[in-house]
Amino acid sequence: MNSSEQNTKDTANNDERLKAFIDEVSSFEGSGLAVRVDDVQKVYRMGKIEVRALDGVNLKINRGEYISIMGPSGSGKSTLFNMMGGLDKPTSGKVYVDDVDIAELDPSELAWLRCRKMGYIFQTFNLIGTMTALENVMLPMAFAGKSNDEALDSGVDILTRVGLGDRCKHKPTELSGGQQQRVAIARAFANDPAIILADEPTGNLDLKTGQAIITLLKDMNQERQTTVISATHDHKMLDVSDRIVWVADGRVDRIEKRKDVEIEVGKVVE
Amino acid sequence: MDKSQPSQRSIPSTSNTGSRDQFGRVKNPPMLEIVRMAYRGVRNRLGRMVVTWLGIVLGITFLMSAMVSSGIRLAVQETSDRRAAVESMYGVLRAEVGKLDDKKIVIIRPDEESSAATLEGLLAWLKENAEQMQIVGPVKSSKATMDMTLYENASAIVAWVPEKWSLTPSWQDMTKSMQQAVVLRYTPDPDGPFISDDAIRSTEILPKVTEDQKKKAGEQARKQKLRTQWLIGISLLVAAIGITNALLMSVTERYREISTLKCLGALNSFIIYLMFIESAVLGLSGALAGTAGGIVFSLVGWISSYDMNMVIGSIHGPELLKQCAICSVVGLVVSLIAAIYPTRIAVAMIPADAMRTEI
Numbered sequence: 001m002n003s004s005e006q007n008t009k010d011t012a013n014n015d016e017r018l019k020a021f022i023d024e025v026s027s028f029e030g031s032g033l034a035v036r037v038d039d040v041q042k043v044y045r046m047g048k049i050e051v052r053a054l055d056g057v058n059l060k061i062n063r064g065e066y067i068s069i070m071g072p073s074g075s076g077k078s079t080l081f082n083m084m085g086g087l088d089k090p091t092s093g094k095v096y097v098d099d100v101d102i103a104e105l106d107p108s109e110l111a112w113l114r115c116r117k118m119g120y121i122f123q124t125f126n127l128i129g130t131m132t133a134l135e136n137v138m139l140p141m142a143f144a145g146k147s148n149d150e151a152l153d154s155g156v157d158i159l160t161r162v163g164l165g166d167r168c169k170h171k172p173t174e175l176s177g178g179q180q181q182r183v184a185i186a187r188a189f190a191n192d193p194a195i196i197l198a199d200e201p202t203g204n205l206d207l208k209t210g211q212a213i214i215t216l217l218k219d220m221n222q223e224r225q226t227t228v229i230s231a232t233h234d235h236k237m238l239d240v241s242d243r244i245v246w247v248a249d250g251r252v253d254r255i256e257k258r259k260d261v262e263i264e265v266g267k268v269v270e
Numbered sequence: 271m272d273k274s275q276p277s278q279r280s281i282p283s284t285s286n287t288g289s290r291d292q293f294g295r296v297k298n299p300p301m302l303e304i305v306r307m308a309y310r311g312v313r314n315r316l317g318r319m320v321v322t323w324l325g326i327v328l329g330i331t332f333l334m335s336a337m338v339s340s341g342i343r344l345a346v347q348e349t350s351d352r353r354a355a356v357e358s359m360y361g362v363l364r365a366e367v368g369k370l371d372d373k374k375i376v377i378i379r380p381d382e383e384s385s386a387a388t389l390e391g392l393l394a395w396l397k398e399n400a401e402q403m404q405i406v407g408p409v410k411s412s413k414a415t416m417d418m419t420l421y422e423n424a425s426a427i428v429a430w431v432p433e434k435w436s437l438t439p440s441w442q443d444m445t446k447s448m449q450q451a452v453v454l455r456y457t458p459d460p461d462g463p464f465i466s467d468d469a470i471r472s473t474e475i476l477p478k479v480t481e482d483q484k485k486k487a488g489e490q491a492r493k494q495k496l497r498t499q500w501l502i503g504i505s506l507l508v509a510a511i512g513i514t515n516a517l518l519m520s521v522t523e524r525y526r527e528i529s530t531l532k533c534l535g536a537l538n539s540f541i542i543y544l545m546f547i548e549s550a551v552l553g554l555s556g557a558l559a560g561t562a563g564g565i566v567f568s569l570v571g572w573i574s575s576y577d578m579n580m581v582i583g584s585i586h587g588p589e590l591l592k593q594c595a596i597c598s599v600v601g602l603v604v605s606l607i608a609a610i611y612p613t614r615i616a617v618a619m620i621p622a623d624a625m626r627t628e629i
Binding site: 087108116142148 | 307530532535537538621
């Protein structure tokens with residue numbers, strides 16, 4: 001087979017694969033798990049030294065759950081989070097998002113997944129500085145192929161839902177930290193994803209604002225039944241979580257249900 | 271909403287932000303978003319990019335001014351030569367014929383238009399000097415011997431002799447009826463046919479520069495051109511390196527932004543288009559500024575030592591436009607090539623690496 005025939009065959013194969021993937025994702029009954037982590041290991045090589053960031057992690061997360069992953073710095077919490085969010089690939093083991101093995105995806109499939117099925121919220125907000133709040137929220141919709149009018153309406157709706165209806169045209173530099181995080185939340189929910197991944201969402205916020213953000217996240221989780229996975233230090237998050245995963249030394253230390261945990265968090269006296 | 275079913279997200283049926291293939295995914299990235307981001311990105315970083323931008327401007331200024339200058343040089347040289355020829359012709363005419371008042375001069379020109387400019391120059395000169403002479407012609411050389419009455423009472427014949435004048439006029443016949451038998455032949459060929467009749471006072475007016483000299487000058491010009499091309503090439507290379515450097519810095523600055531875009535579902539092609547468009551904006555705007563600068567630069571140089579009207583007159587509209595187009599394209603291409611390496615870096619970024627934020 002000469003090279004052009006081979007190329008056509010490859011393209012046909014890729015198209016077949018992608019079609020199969022999208023069919024599978026759209027219609028498969030599945031196990032009901034939002035995310036499944038199967039004996040995942042992540043090893044970093046630094047010269048001659050091997051660093052085991054994750055050392056055999058097993059985890060099952062149900063749809064609609066609100067999960068907090070907690071642990072000290074260097075425990076592997078962020079690494080686990082990155083694995084689940086498709087931001088990084090494990091050295092061994094498998095991660096299934098909605099029953100799809102994300103390590104097997106090629107770049108365009110991964111992009112599709114990130115666009116439609118996942119929403120990300122970061123500690124540093126990560127809004128595009130040159131775009132207004134509304135444009136930031138409309139961006140993932142543009143990637144998903146929504147028409148400009150639809151995206152505009154949806155964008156305004158969701159910004160209003162997070163409490164920023166009057167600040168649509170403001171740039172990130174004109175918004176406070178809490179407001180920026182709200183925009184980030186609106187952006188994450190823009191394409192109505194199945195899973196929200198929040199990496200230290202309250203890390204850069206003060207107590208009161210942080211609490212407001214957590215409340216907002218919980219409300220949206222309950223309204224839309226979206227799975228929320230958050231990696232955090234913040235103990236205020238404990239109160240709203242369905243389950244809490246404690247991570248230490250690259251392993252899951254214990255998993256607690258909210259109702260089994262006694263929490264008392266200091267409140268700001270007004 | 272019941273979520274025990276696997277997530278069934280409806281794919282919107284229409285989209286004007288990208289064309290869709292049969293799988294319902296957006297095949298091409300949303301160009302409007304890209305252009306908007308690119309434009310705003312460049313505008314934002316304009317201050318820091320000025321030095322890089324100036325690099326391209328300088329390179330293109332150099333290129334453009336070299337091109338315009340060589341065009342002007344050619345035209346100025348021609349005008350200079352022409353003027354010298356006309357002056358010498360007039361001088362000889364005056365010397366042979368004496369005062370030109372009330373004298374009749376017959377002018378013969380070759381059939382092809384080859385020396386039209388010099389001829390026009392001579393006619394203009396003669397008219398300017400306001401001497402009351404009667405000018406007959408220019409008569410085409412093929413018709414010169416047809417009507418001998420042309421030459422009655424004429425004082426001189428000024429004939430443009432092409433390199434190979436196959437028609438040998440009978441100078442005796444022509445000068446028979448003339449008051450003064452003066453023949454001036456302007457010929458580029460010093461070894462051409464001479465008039466051997468002693469009764470006719472004939473003078474050859476040769477171009478000031480011989481063929482040999484022209485060849486030597488051509489050689490020198492070619493060497494100079496090569497040198498200039500080398501210089502231009504190197505200055506453009508430096509500009510390209512500057513652009514690559516600036517883009518690499520901007521990619522490093524925007525690590526977070528690029529990774530965030532990938533998290534939102536941007537395909538690699540989005541990043542590639544974004545970077546190339548930003549680079550193209552830089553390159554094209556620099557090229558346009560450089561083109562304008564080049565024209566000004568070379569004009570200033572020439573006008574300081576030559577007559578302004580002559581210099582400006584020697585600029586040919588369509589030619590200039592073509593040179594502008596070439597320079598713009600060169601600037602654009604240089605900036606696009608310079609963007610290749612930084613783009614590869616941007617595309618290869620793993621989001622996790624870029625956004626690691628451990629407290």
